[in-house]
Amino acid sequence: MTKVKVFTNILKANDALARKNKKLFNSNGVYTINLMSSPGSGKTSLLERTVDALKDELKIAVLEGDLQTANDAKRIEKYNIPVTQINTDGACHLDANMIDSALDFYNFKELDLFVIENVGNLVCPAGFDLGEDDRVVMVSTPEGDDKPVKYPIMFRKAAVLLINKIDLLPYTDFNLSKAKEDSLKIKPDLKIFEISCKTGEGLDGWFDWLREQIKKKLDS
């Protein structure tokens, strides 16, 4: 089974580089997140809201991953924080090597929070450790409440689930209780926030959670 072996080797190489990245983040006390979702769930909008709310109290930097365009990095640049765009040129996920190759751009000694926004894809990014402290997965209400049962691997490895676009709940058939119950069956200690990056609803809980993780990391 040559194919399987090749893939195992790719993952092994990835894990080695992820450990290297993690070491860098840890030695500088930088709390690092790998943010993942389907295309268009609102990852960049979440980052805009988060950076805008926390940039005066925390040193934040962002790494954007996309197949094409620097559109997302441009949206973050407006907030005058360090941001880089990786274009995967067709590849469906970020891997630890891509992260490694972009790290020289940042001064980790000065950072508190480093957010990696992965390629919009609810499948492939789940397989690749980037060296992050925590994985955050986002779903949005118009996508439907069946995403946890249909894409369980993504939810199994996440620390946080953000249910975005709750402002659209009245116009969709999304069942909040079902989505939460199904997610907790897959990952019983999953932390869940119901948010709207459009109206700002529910974001304070997410900001507090982030502050808490950063404090824990600094104290560790």
Added chain:
Amino acid sequence: MTKVKVFTNILKANDALARKNKKLFNSNGVYTINLMSSPGSGKTSLLERTVDALKDELKIAVLEGDLQTANDAKRIEKYNIPVTQINTDGACHLDANMIDSALDFYNFKELDLFVIENVGNLVCPAGFDLGEDDRVVMVSTPEGDDKPVKYPIMFRKAAVLLINKIDLLPYTDFNLSKAKEDSLKIKPDLKIFEISCKTGEGLDGWFDWLREQIKKKLDS
């Protein structure tokens, strides 16, 4: 460059099987579609609407692809047409081999239209020919109008773009003109339908287009 070679070999093997599938579809005069989108754009809802509207005039069968669950196949089963569910068990796309292994379930001599619903993923499925006549890509308005520029490969190979959930246009920032212009820059002869699988708006145009393709296939 071993990795590239392995991938090239995988694609070559896929293309050979795709040609085999295509031969089967062609010899039976069955018009075949590969339906692709992000998770939760509304692929299965489209199939429910399409089967419900056309099942008395056309013989339709569906093949569902998902990582886990038979939820989508169950939704289609209600319409009493042939349907199978492929579970990829973590794999991010359908390939021609998976299709080949499911084909015995169908009696192609009796069919007019065969629809393959791919795994919800706007990246990986674009790389794998399944033997289809046409690729149909769907985006939904809450995903944002930037999907064509950010995921161009998917749009470059599509015959049709369905812009779904236009009932949610008043509650989103989706710019219809921008999405259409950007898509047509990537694929100038892309056929575009604005639809709502919830309200039924715009679906008649899609049904007519399907009838036309099936007629062309039978006449060829």
